[in-house]
Amino acid sequence: MTFPHTITRASAGSGKTFALSNRYLELVQHGEPPERILATTFARKAAGEILDRILMRLAEAARDDGKRKELAKFIGAKSLSQPQAMNMLRGLAVHLHRLRVGTIDSFFAQIARSFALELGVPPAWQIMDEIDDARLRDEAIEAVLAEHDPADLLQLVNLLT
Secondary structure (H helix, E strand, O other), rough: OOOOOOOOOOOOOOOHHHHHHHHHHHHHHHOOOHHEEEEEEEEEHHHHHHHHHHHHHHHHHOOHHHHHHHHHHOOOOOOOOOHHHHHHHHHHHOOHHHOOOEHHHHHHHHHHHHOOOHOOOOOOOOOOOOHHHHHHHHHHHHHHHHOOHHOOOOOHHHHHH
């Protein structure tokens, strides 16, 4: 069965995580290898919620007949047996390190790291998180202030404003 690529766009609280977890589980249920499925979002928290939802819904379906029937309905399956739900859950858990559920930034950073030499960047480059960025900025400002070079101080003030 061929599934078209989809994009889900909606406002906060509209059920995107639910819809994305349904889509992901639908693809897995139809035999799509998890490492071939890409689920991205903008925030790390949202990406974690998508992955949590996928795993929790499968775990619930593996333990509860009602949840299994409900999941089957949402993923378009005629039926979903307890062994099928367990096998899907086991398959995802075993390959958890290969699942591609993350942020758009992390996806493109992974691609860029794969082609670091072609792009002319060091192989170990990384996108700096906000905490490290703030720390390095503070260190740079302190270093400039410690040197007391008026020209550098003036340029720093201009850059900061």
